[in-house]
Amino acid sequence: MKSHSALKIEMLTQKGVKIPNPRGIEVGPDVDTDRISGDGVVVHAGCKLYGSSTLILRGATLGYEGPVTIENCQVGPRVELKAGFFRNAVFLKKSSMGSGSNVREGTILEEESSAAHTVGLKQTILFPFVTLGSLINFCDCLMSGGTSRKDHSEVGSSYIHFNYTPNQDKATPSLIGDVPRGVMLNQRPVFLGGQGGLVGPCRLEFGTVIAAGSIVRKDELNPDRLLIGDTAKGGSIPFTPGIYFNIKRITVNNIIYIANLIALDHWYTHVRSQFLSDDFPKPLFEGLKEKLDMAIGERIHRLKALSQKVFDSVEADQFHTKENEPPLVLKQKNELFKRWSELEEYFKSRHHVGENKELRDVFLEKLDLGIKTSGKDYIPVIKGLSIEDTKVGTAWLQGIVDNITAGALKVLPSFT
Helix, strand or coil, X not given: CCCHHHHHHHHHHHCCCECCCHHHCEECCCCCHHHECCCCCEECCCCEEECCCCEECCCCEECCCCCEEEECCEXXXXXXXXXEEEECEEECCCCEECCCEEECCCEEECCCCEECCCEEECCEEECCCCEECCCEXXXXXXXXXXXXXXXXXXXXXXXXXECCCCCCCCCCCEEECCHHHHXXXXXXXXXXXXXXXXXXXXXXCCCCEECCCCEECCCXXXXXXXECCCCCCCCCCCCCCCCCCCHHHHHHHHHHHHHHHHHHHHHHHHCHHHHCCCCCCHHHHHXXXXXXXXXXXXXXXXXXXXXXXXXXXXXXXXXXXXXXXXXXXXXXXXHHHHCHHHHHHHHHCHHHCCCCHHHHHHHHHHHHHHHHHHCCCHHHHHHXXXXXXXXXXXXXXXXXXXXXXXXXXXXXXXXX
């Protein structure tokens, strides 16, 4: 009697999936073979497919360079996952990952974004064309910028986004570019030089260039700047765990990051939904929305954990320092802890946030004209918008970011 895996493999080959070595792959019992296209999909030896929500569309290639494990991922048309582990992530048209990939929850690779070998991603969102080199750890980031495969934001090899602090928290998301302008695919690229690092939570403006070998610890909100990191001086100084000296910057950067994700949710809901087609079917769209919900939930969860830690840090700080903290810093820490429930509820009701529907509708009208002219191919339509049209769309999304941020800071007035 054939196993469940063997029966599913037989069904896949009958519908046209190319499996050079059928005995060399495994298909889990919960995989729905109707969600795997028979049009040009290639599954090489060593691949394992798991999960009821796994989706693989036409022209996708799995495991050309080594074994691939997929669990509940949505893989778009002509995607290449060359080798590695992929769980609860979504890959849009012509994106790719090289050998040794480790891609986990809440990760989104939009069209034509890519990574070379040995790259780790989790809670990472890459906009179209963003390119990562090799030997990179780039979790808890959103990166945009660039206009094409020849003019793209890039992360050099051996780069690290430092997303775990000595105080053992992960309220460290970094916003590289932003959502309101980044989705328009008309911004200057960002370049993060190899063998360097970014200490989250950090914000970088479009056009930022970080010199190779630099560790960046501060925000850069001016465009088109070259950042050259200083070499830290050696030495030994006292260190007390649990103390936060820059709680305002950490909290505000987290709020702005969440606000950008909420703006992206509106973009997916109102704009991406207009592009449903054979290359972007409803199950792929649903996977995209699901992963973004994961990302928003993760950021709220991590900020919640921080609110508890900063409250605990008040005693530690007062016990270990000769003088108490400045009154404002102490007030901010207490406020974040005591008003967290109110802030959390505010974030969770994000779909009801005030937005300028007039701007949105004007932009959607222009988008509809583009679709009628160029069809439902996302990148050509967005790049075909006029400068005036993109400004309207950016103003709509930036209004959402600003409203979310302002509303959160009303809950935390001492942070303004």
